[in-house]
Amino acid sequence: MGIKINKDLCTGCQSCLSVCNYGGITIINNVAAITDECTLCGACVEACPVGAIEIEMEEIATEGVDVSQYRGVWIIGEHYNNKIQNVVYQMVGKGRELADKLQVNLTVVLLGSKLEEELKELSQYGVDEIIYVKSPILKDYCTELYVNILTDLINKHKPEIVLIGATPIGRDFAPRISKRLNTGLTADCTGLDIDTKTRNLLLQTRPTWGGRIMATIRTPHSRPQMSTVRPGMFKIPEKIEKQPQIKKIEMDINEKDIITKIVKIIKKEKKQINLEDAEIIVAGGRGVGSKENWKIIEELAKKLNAEVAGSRVAVELGWIDQDRQVGQTGKSVAPKLYIACGISGAIQHRVGIQCSDIIVAINKDPNAAIFEMAHYGIVGDLHKVVPALIEELKRLKSEEELKK
């Protein structure tokens, strides 16, 4: 098994070298050769213009599943403190789209105890079916119960796609289920689509290398195709008139059977803000200059009803709290509008904001990297631009009020 090079066909053109991310291929005596670093990702196979590279798979009889038996798109609903998490609604929007392409049902599965009110809300977003497993013990998350119950349900109903929020909880139980079912799981997807041209496979796109590279991943031979979905990537859909079928399963679970127990849940002292869900973010970096100057960032945010965030430097200099740091070592955000003030745009920061719809950059250095990705760039001193922007926003607001 491995990558095979047809030496007669290979022209030594080096096309394969440039697509390999692992240093897994090299050219020796004008012919491509595979090195120890090869991970068999297959990028070189596709890149070869003369078809000289093949992936050779050892023919080992695998207990393949009959993929045609599997139908339907499932979303596993995460909740806590009796509140269904936003990512579930976001997945419903995307899940609907996938289910429609496949012409199958969209199902949300919830494991909980007092979610009746939440079910009413969830029912308004175009779901075909809700499976509600109810037990007092399911009030809080429990790895074992989620894995046991969901694996049984999946085995029984055989959905072809299972989507789970890529929250810590989702990423805690999803891998165990995939392992128990011996099926593929793709982590932290930012894009999902159906490859309708071929076998209706789920195309799961996700960032790797801290967002420097995107990979699209498929699960061809096993079912269900499982993905965890990054929160904030998909829009919550509009409400529609359509009542889903609700299947309620009451379960009797003995607490004694559970090995891993929650001892207690402690509220974190500081109020956590959810930058990931923010619609507008105003962020500042080194260029702001001082804690005193930071006030104009806050003022602009207030005017826009936005959350305030900072680059790593801003956090390190103590201008803003760590939980408002955006970037590789902080949060990845996906607002509709991201305004970067005095942020030069190191790759680590850019990675964290690449999912923003619109990026505005204000920086006095015309060569700052942030301008490469900004949709609107203003080269200028933020200490002049930001106050001017605040004034303009005030003016626009009063203009609007006058119209009314």
Add this chain to the structure above:
Amino acid sequence: MDFSITKKQQMIRKITREFAETYIAPVAEESDKNSQLDPNVFKLIKEMNYFGICIPRKYGGAGLHNDTISFAIIVEEIGRVDASWAITVGVHCSVVAYPLYIFGTEEQKQKFLIPLATGEKLGAFALTEANAGSDAAGIETSAVLDGDEWVLNGSKIFATNGGIAKTLLVAAKTGQRGRKSIFSVFIVDTDTKGFSVGVKEDKLGVRASNTSELVFQDVRVPKENVLGGVGNGYQIVLKILDFGRILIAAQCVGLGQAALEASVKYANEREQFGRKIGKFQGIQWKIADMGCAIESARLLTYKAAYMCDHGMDYGLASSMAKLVASEAAMQATHYAVQIHGGYGLMKAYQVERFFRDAKVAEIYEGTSEIQRMVIANRLLRQTF
């Protein structure tokens, strides 16, 4: 012929670099400003076993006594972020602990070497005097035998680590043979009565490293504290200096490397006339010259270390290494300041400190002129 370093040496380089960048680099500027070594870094360096690099395990060291290349690599990597720490650690290891290991009696090793190698005590080597600099044979500090003790009188200047050391190696005159002085090396505990630290020098470069005057007034040292036998001082001092020059060479390689890296970074960032200054030939030539000089210095340094580890006479090699490396560091830091332009003069940019640190290296442990004399003398005596 093999120019590659071993996996173990690679790991030592990698870890030392990470350590130096994590803990030493952030306080280097402050230490330079205050002429003071950071006590926290001191503690960490001790934990890392860097005070016992060239000493066997049984004397509390790291066991790299046959791996001088590793010693050079460590000094180089520390020197890459802070020349002051490189000289502090290097002097302790190469001209105090290592000679004690090579020339010391078992008793001396038990008593003095172990606390040095574990970093409990810091060492200094007291040789230079006001009237005996390059001409080390002219030292006037005297030692006179009185019963079972030697009585030391005199004063030493410019002793690296002098003011903060607990164990000293002191060269003192113990006799006269015709017109020639005979001297010996003594192990002196700084707690001994009659010893005191004089002026702490305020220097141009390696400012954080301690350089002090040491005063001996009727300092009584037991007989068993003579290192390598009475009257053998001259030979021992020469051997100590042979090894010490590898330290300075390695420190300079690190310093030059730092100047090169800072210059490359700056040349790739700074734009003038619409392009990166690294695109201009004037800058390119400087970068090329820096790279060549540093690499030559590195090879000579490792070669001297290699010869030392293989029992070869490495005196000439270490002189060449010290000369070439200190001048390479001077040239590289000089160019680095030039490449940085006005910013190169500013304290906020490290190259300003590098430049000052490099100048010291052309002077201590034998000036460039002395090295040239030594090298020339050897070459003129050599048959090819």
Add this chain to the structure above:
Amino acid sequence: MKVFVCIKQVPGVAEVKIDVTTGKLIREGVPSIINPVDKHAIELALQIKEEQGAEVIALSMGPPQAEEALREALAMGVDKAYLLTDKEFAGADTLATSYTLALAIRKILQESEKNEKYLVICGLQAIDGDTAQVGPELAEELNIPQITYVQKIEFKGDKIIAESALRQDEVMVMETRLPALITVLKEINIPRFPTLIGIVDAYEKKEVVYLDTRQLNADKRKIGLTGSQTQVWKIFVPQQKGEHIKLSGSVKEMVKQLCQYLKEDKIL
């Protein structure tokens, strides 16, 4: 007690640059490192050893050069190290990786005293793949309980009590019993640097044991590319959306223009 630490060697990604035209990572001169959070896993294992005695065993699956990562773990103070390396392991996704790691852990347990309790520690996720899946899948394969996102841990006899960051605004304190697997966050500790003595010992006194398909008696259907259910279909550099407009004019004009654009984009 045995404490297993699973580590991965990754390219020092902070230094990895991308050639935008080809989408290729420029790997030249990029050093390989221990996946950063895995160092915290090693540190935790060493602290457990120091506090209550345990044998700490590091495991890694990867090409032969991953030996360096294990040597570094040994230099930090790990007792034994195993490198799972074989051409047939190449192309493994998390399912195949967790299967292979589990084989090694079972093999080591079989060779040690019966019913010895053990703990497996993994870093939360690797910086190259960012999946966070190998830990839980390994726990499933070994059929032991897990606590993930651990930021603090305490032992009470056979039980462990861990603080987990499973919820964003709350700390979940969980209890389980050994054997168990935990995945840890960077917040849990500050990893130590290997001392010089540690490094010398790692090369002169300790060894890295190589295990291949045959020695692990691995089922070929479950390892490497064959044992992987996910397939990388395409790799590309993320496209930045939209056009890039640099505004010009006086500050006032630029600000006006910006608000105009944002209105057109239906944001204001």
